[in-house]
Amino acid sequence: MELILWIIAVxxxxxxxxxxxxxxxxxxxxxxxxxxxxGPGGVSIFT
Structure with a gap:
């Protein structure tokens, strides 16, 4: 999930x-x- 969020953020x-x-x-x-x-915000919210 984190990887997908980072890819979308980039x-x-x-x-x-x-x-x-x-x-x-x-x-x-x-x-x-x-x-x-x-990216950073979404990763911290979802994890």
């Missing part, structure tokens, strides 16, 4: 960074924040 953060480079600042920040919540 994908979200990378997608957020790509959105920032495309100029979609708000969407990029949202994706990065959700990725950080799913």
């Amino acid at each position: 994908i979200l953060v990378v997608a957020g960074i790509f959105q920032l480079f495309k100029g979609k600042l708000l969407w990029g920040i949202v994706l990065i924040i959700v990725g950080l919540l799913v």
Whole structure:
């Protein structure tokens, strides 16, 4: 379960960074924040 959450978190953060480079600042920040919540935060919540 932890590995799956970390993979999802990495994908979200990378997608957020790509959105920032495309100029979609708000969407990029949202994706990065959700990725950080799913990764370290999600792992600590679910375990």
